[in-house]
Amino acid sequence: MLRAKSGGNGNLQYAGATPAGAPAPVMSPATGGGMPKIGSALGGVQEPVTAPSSNRFPAGFDAEQFARHAKANFARLQEANDKRDVSTMRDYMTPELFAAINAQIDPMGVAQRTEILSLDADVVEVVTENNRHIASVRFTGSLRDKSDPQVESFDEIWHLEKPLDGSSGWLISGIQQV
Structure with a gap:
């Protein structure tokens, strides 16, 4: 998500995988010009994504509706x-996450005009831990900068969290490049 022509791949830890009070991910310098892919310079675990268990959602959770909203977001x-x-x-x-992403933005860079050519979203799982709900959504698809005919495929997992007390809505807490 949030792509530019600069490269780099990296993984961000799953939301909730870090003990409370642990420091935020360390940023690596962005490579190239413009704005890098969100999450591309963030450090984290290098574990592969595995197939979820059959009990991947709490009772009453509407994964299809959640995926539709995730695609719109x-x-x-x-x-x-x-x-x-x-x-x-x-x-x-x-x-x-905003602080990490904001540090990658080049305010003087040229604005992009990204065209999303295809986008699929699959809710991988939803868990509850440490007084919050955590959802993982896998996005796949393709996009391109409207000024460049080259199509870029992407495959990433967004980790979203929401406090159990409902004090805020779902917020993206991590992005993992797959």
Whole structure:
């Protein structure tokens, strides 16, 4: 998500995989010009994504509806990234993830015009731990910069969290490149 022509791949830990109070991920310098892929410079675990168990959702959880909303939010965030609209981006992310992403944004860089050619979302699992719900959504698809005919495929997992007390909505807490 939130792609530019600069490269790099990396993985971010699953949301909730870090003990409470652990420091935020360490940033690596972005390579190339423009704005890198979100999550591409973040460190984290290198574990492969595995198939989820059959009890991957709590009772009553509507995975199809959640995936539809996740796809809409993916598109909104890509548009906000293209416009460098950090205010909108902040509304969708935990403060820790926003700080890491914001550090990668080149405010003087040329705005992008990304076209999402295909987008699929699959809710991998939803768990409850440490007084919060944590959902993992896998996004796959393709996109391109409207000024460049080259199509780029992507495969990543977003980790979202929501406090059990309902004090906020779902916020993206991590992005893992697959």
